[in-house]
Amino acid sequence: MTAVSNIPTAYPVPLHWDGEALDIIDQRALPQAERRLRLNTCADVADAIRALAIRGAPLLGIAAAYGLVLAAREGKLAQGGALLRAARPTAVNLPRTIDRCVAVVAASTDSPEATLLAEAQRLVNVEVNASDGITRHGASLLACARTIMTVCNTGALGTGHRGTALGIIIRLAETGPVTAICCETRPLLQGARLSSWELSRHGVAATVIVDSAAAALMRTLPIDAVVVGCDRLAANGDLINKIGTYGIALAAAAHGIPFIAAVTRSSIDAATPSGDDVEIEQRDPGEVLDLVPGVAALPGVTALNPAFDVTPARLITAVVTEAGVVRHASDPRTARLSETTDRAGL
Numbered sequence: 001m002t003a004v005s006n007i008p009t010a011y012p013v014p015l016h017w018d019g020e021a022l023d024i025i026d027q028r029a030l031p032q033a034e035r036r037l038r039l040n041t042c043a044d045v046a047d048a049i050r051a052l053a054i055r056g057a058p059l060l061g062i063a064a065a066y067g068l069v070l071a072a073r074e075g076k077l078a079q080g081g082a083l084l085r086a087a088r089p090t091a092v093n094l095p096r097t098i099d100r101c102v103a104v105v106a107a108s109t110d111s112p113e114a115t116l117l118a119e120a121q122r123l124v125n126v127e128v129n130a131s132d133g134i135t136r137h138g139a140s141l142l143a144c145a146r147t148i149m150t151v152c153n154t155g156a157l158g159t160g161h162r163g164t165a166l167g168i169i170i171r172l173a174e175t176g177p178v179t180a181i182c183c184e185t186r187p188l189l190q191g192a193r194l195s196s197w198e199l200s201r202h203g204v205a206a207t208v209i210v211d212s213a214a215a216a217l218m219r220t221l222p223i224d225a226v227v228v229g230c231d232r233l234a235a236n237g238d239l240i241n242k243i244g245t246y247g248i249a250l251a252a253a254a255h256g257i258p259f260i261a262a263v264t265r266s267s268i269d270a271a272t273p274s275g276d277d278v279e280i281e282q283r284d285p286g287e288v289l290d291l292v293p294g295v296a297a298l299p300g301v302t303a304l305n306p307a308f309d310v311t312p313a314r315l316i317t318a319v320v321t322e323a324g325v326v327r328h329a330s331d332p333r334t335a336r337l338s339e340t341t342d343r344a345g346l
């Protein structure tokens, strides 16, 4: 990105506009290789989003804005918008950015390319401020938490700046030792590959677990909180996030562990009544079957591969946005959260 503020260089820069094209970290190659790709066309950007070379709801919005700059240069703005919109259906950031970019171009007297470049840069700044605010509010809320479970990757790689849930953990680690329990996040392992990589860059202890160990470890480890990110927050407070989040929220409720959703306002979708109204991305069954050599070839064996699930609002103890914290007043874990912040003198 062009205008990331003066945060430490330990935060990776997952994409930046080099003046002509979009330069990205290919997130599929991490942590083994820090490979960069140069995306020269809108179709390149859509392909990178579909393949998860670029991922994370806020970053999808930013990438889409730059993808439209390339589409405008190609004189194919409408086609580019349709291509990007179809790349991934669940995070609201993608269609929201495309709709806004189309409206901004319609209202502008400048060239579409110049207008969209300015809009993309504005969006970068919005997400930079969102990351700053969420991590500040989240680190205050969880000031006394030292062992925190998280899902997927919600750091700089998914947002372009400090991050949401992972950003809170990293910011908290500036005040004292913190251990992040990273659910590996099957099948594409964003937790095991990407969160552990980001945490290592910051010198924060990362413990990777298989997703199916989450509930068992809530019984045996002193887990202070679960913090997750968001692809879309529906009007009724339902959280649509990485597959596995719902099960972890149920387990956290059963063990009295606060469950916190870290949500940029760009991922809040007040126009969608509930989580049941959101299209859940169904990915290639091969992403599941090909993990075990030979399984895909067995007769009659198939796979379901939903990329996201819906966590009902009642399971969420608090939502942190860049504007502040909204606590679920009747959640018994809210008292535990307040005790935590009281202990920290907040």
Ligand SMILES: CSC[C@H]1O[C@H](OP(=O)(O)O)[C@H](O)[C@@H]1O
Binding pocket: 055, 056, 057, 058, 152, 153, 154, 155, 158, 159, 163, 164, 165, 190, 228, 229, 230, 231, 241, 242, 243, 307
């Ligand atoms: C702040 S990143 C938001 C979001 O993105 C992740 O999904 P994906 O890796 O499939 O793009 C995950 O659900 C995170 O919570």
